[in-house]
Amino acid sequence: MSTSLLEVDDLVVRYPVPRGIVGTIARRPPTSVHAVDGVSFAVGAGEMVALVGESGCGKTSTAQAVMRLVDAEGGAIRFEGRDVTKASVRTLRPLRRRIQMVYQDPYESLDPRLRVRQAVEEPLAIHRLGGSREERARRVREALERVELTPPELYLERYPHELSGGQRQRVAIAAALVLEPALLVADEPVSMLDVSVRAGVLSLLDGLKRSGLAILMITHDLSTAARFADRIAVMYLGRIVEEGPAAAVVRSPQHPYTKALLSVVPRRDPRERHGGVVLRGETPDAVRIPSGCRFHPRCPVAEGRCRVEEPLLEPTAAGHRAACLLT
Amino acid sequence: MRPLLQVEDLHVWFDLADGGELHAVQGVGFTLERGERLGLVGESGCGKTTTALAVLGLLPPSASVAGRILLEGEDVLAGGEATIRPHRWVDVAIVFQGAMNALNPVRTVGAQIVEALELHGVAHGAAARAEAGALLEAVGIPARRGGRFPHELSGGMRQRAAIAMALSCKPKVLIADEPTTALDVMVQAQILELLDGLCRDFGLALVLVTHDLPVVAQLCDRGVVMYAGRVVEQGPVEVLYHDPQHPYTRLLFAATPDLDDLEGPVVSIPGAPPRLDRPLAGCPFAPRCDRVFDRCTVEAPALAALPSGRAAACHLTEAVVR
Numbered sequence: 001m002s003t004s005l006l007e008v009d010d011l012v013v014r015y016p017v018p019r020g021i022v023g024t025i026a027r028r029p030p031t032s033v034h035a036v037d038g039v040s041f042a043v044g045a046g047e048m049v050a051l052v053g054e055s056g057c058g059k060t061s062t063a064q065a066v067m068r069l070v071d072a073e074g075g076a077i078r079f080e081g082r083d084v085t086k087a088s089v090r091t092l093r094p095l096r097r098r099i100q101m102v103y104q105d106p107y108e109s110l111d112p113r114l115r116v117r118q119a120v121e122e123p124l125a126i127h128r129l130g131g132s133r134e135e136r137a138r139r140v141r142e143a144l145e146r147v148e149l150t151p152p153e154l155y156l157e158r159y160p161h162e163l164s165g166g167q168r169q170r171v172a173i174a175a176a177l178v179l180e181p182a183l184l185v186a187d188e189p190v191s192m193l194d195v196s197v198r199a200g201v202l203s204l205l206d207g208l209k210r211s212g213l214a215i216l217m218i219t220h221d222l223s224t225a226a227r228f229a230d231r232i233a234v235m236y237l238g239r240i241v242e243e244g245p246a247a248a249v250v251r252s253p254q255h256p257y258t259k260a261l262l263s264v265v266p267r268r269d270p271r272e273r274h275g276g277v278v279l280r281g282e283t284p285d286a287v288r289i290p291s292g293c294r295f296h297p298r299c300p301v302a303e304g305r306c307r308v309e310e311p312l313l314e315p316t317a318a319g320h321r322a323a324c325l326l327t
Numbered sequence: 328m329r330p331l332l333q334v335e336d337l338h339v340w341f342d343l344a345d346g347g348e349l350h351a352v353q354g355v356g357f358t359l360e361r362g363e364r365l366g367l368v369g370e371s372g373c374g375k376t377t378t379a380l381a382v383l384g385l386l387p388p389s390a391s392v393a394g395r396i397l398l399e400g401e402d403v404l405a406g407g408e409a410t411i412r413p414h415r416w417v418d419v420a421i422v423f424q425g426a427m428n429a430l431n432p433v434r435t436v437g438a439q440i441v442e443a444l445e446l447h448g449v450a451h452g453a454a455a456r457a458e459a460g461a462l463l464e465a466v467g468i469p470a471r472r473g474g475r476f477p478h479e480l481s482g483g484m485r486q487r488a489a490i491a492m493a494l495s496c497k498p499k500v501l502i503a504d505e506p507t508t509a510l511d512v513m514v515q516a517q518i519l520e521l522l523d524g525l526c527r528d529f530g531l532a533l534v535l536v537t538h539d540l541p542v543v544a545q546l547c548d549r550g551v552v553m554y555a556g557r558v559v560e561q562g563p564v565e566v567l568y569h570d571p572q573h574p575y576t577r578l579l580f581a582a583t584p585d586l587d588d589l590e591g592p593v594v595s596i597p598g599a600p601p602r603l604d605r606p607l608a609g610c611p612f613a614p615r616c617d618r619v620f621d622r623c624t625v626e627a628p629a630l631a632a633l634p635s636g637r638a639a640a641c642h643l644t645e646a647v648v649r
Binding site (some may be wrong): 054055164166194195196197199200202203221222223224226227228247250261262266267268269270271272273275276279282283 | 481483511515568582583584586587589594
């Protein structure tokens with residue numbers, strides 16, 4: 001297997017569930033939520049991979065483990081050949097410089113008291129980079145130019161409240177780029193933005209990817225993932241249920257969950273009103289994961305064996321991988 | 328027969344803390360027929376929610392309103408609270424985006440629906456409890472779950488409970504303000520399916536307020552596209568998509584990614600909407616329009632009727648019509 005920039009291998013993330021006072025007195029065994037339960041994928045340089053799924057599927061926990069914002073319970077996360085999960089506090093700092101994050105809400109992620117110049121320069125100060133004042137100023141301007149806030153002079157002295165949502169998200173991306181990361185983790189980077197400016201920010205990320213940056217995008221929006229990502233991994237209840245090239249996953253989905261999700265995404269054309277497969281109920285609690293295939297209680301085509309046998313993520317006839325006993 | 332709801336030349340101004348005024352809604356008009364589903368669509372700050380709140384007389388005291396809102400011919404705006412109150416919840420009800428905010432966190436959802444029923448004199452006591460159970464069942468919540476508190480329900484279930492409460496007086500119009508925005512794709516599909524069924528089964532007319540064009544395309548008969556406090560185009564959803572007249576409508580569709588179109592360019596509209604706390608000269612979309620010409624920057628186009636039940640506010644269309 002060729003080595004990718006980021007390799008996530010059988011990642012497990014668990015969160016303890018508070019037992020409460022009654023549980024503690026009754027000495028009930030501690031329980032935990034399996035937020036991520038054996039997830040593997042890779043992101044190469046110049047590649048955008050989208051983790052897609054509904055809330056509670058584990059996509060954000062996966063991203064947080066990659067950033068080492070939460071500790072992995074099991075598995076490995078190799079970045080540039082080193083295991084992030086085992087990095088010490090000392091080796092973590094240079095790692096974090098190479099992996100940067102862009103958050104969903106640019107209204108929350110930017111400090112309202114900092115001017116654009118200060119916000120973009122701050123990461124350099126934190127990582128003690130950039131040398132002289134002139135050098136830092138040059139890097140700040142370069143970062144602003146890369147996010148198409150040009151000419152930089154127009155934006156340097158502004159405060160976040162003087163910027164539109166799209167401009168704010170660009171500043172947040174500039175603050176990530178100023179450290180020259182190899183991997184950008186973007187958690188729902190456009191979902192808080194107006195439709196008319198979303199495409200601009202996504203095209204920007206697309207351009208950064210083409211210039212060699214690796215991007216791991218977390219999103220619930222299949223249309224966006226299909227349009228901009230190279231690969232899509234669909235998650236359900238802590239597992240990847242389907243993974244492959246974006247066009248293949250979207251055009252010939254193999255897993256019943258992926259098929260259902262794709263069928264209910266509203267289309268722009270009113271003539272395309274096909275009812276879709278609306279699944280009943282909601283994603284079950286990750287504390288009580290169903291036996292066998294964890295999707296079987298909601299699956300429209302489940303058979304008896306789906307209740308007992310756990311499917312593995314394996315290549316299908318369509319060429320990409322899916323975790324379904326029936327493919 | 329008079330239309331169910333007519334909004335005519337609606338204006339809303341908000342007093343600002345600095346003494347200025349924000350002209351949030353600038354002459355909005357539309358008509359809603361019985362059983363019709365209308366999508367009020369636009370981006371943040373376009374005035375769609377303000378318009379919806381004005382119809383229900385739910386604007387804050389800092390707002391001043393002008394224009395006419397006719398409910399089956401009766402101007403409910405004319406007498407302020409006194410004329411709108413008999414119709415609020417009874418004829419027109421609203422469901423908000425964050426169902427958690429619409430529900431009282433310390434009372435069970437069943438008790439809240441019973442309260443709404445009793446307050447409006449629809450039913451009392453055991454009859455009200457039975458009716459509350461029936462309403463919950465109608466929105467897909469088992470009646471026994473009425474004993475749950477809002478925080479014990481999932482986001483989708485809370486939205487269903489809020490819809491049940493809005494339906495307690497059997498209104499003719501349901502206004503749904505971004506009813507699925509905070510929800511997951513599959514839960515959104517469930518709620519849209521529910522709204523679709525309610526409209527069909529109860530002959531309910533729907534005003535769907537949203538930024539999400541595909542949701543309007545899938546659920547509504549007609550769309551009203553708003554920009555900078557004005558209606559820029561309205562018409563049947565099919566013609567809005569297949570033959571948009573206003574550049575904003577066209578660009579908004581083009582900016583929306585679609586699973587059926589993975590190769591086409593995804594467009595972004597440069598710039599930002601104008602500030603509404605100062606007078607606008609010309610067409611409000613002119614600075615961002617890809618087909619702007621001289622006249623657009625000096626003269627605001629009026630919403631002009633076009634064939635096949637549509638209207639657009641664009642100098643280009645006017646030229647075509649002539």
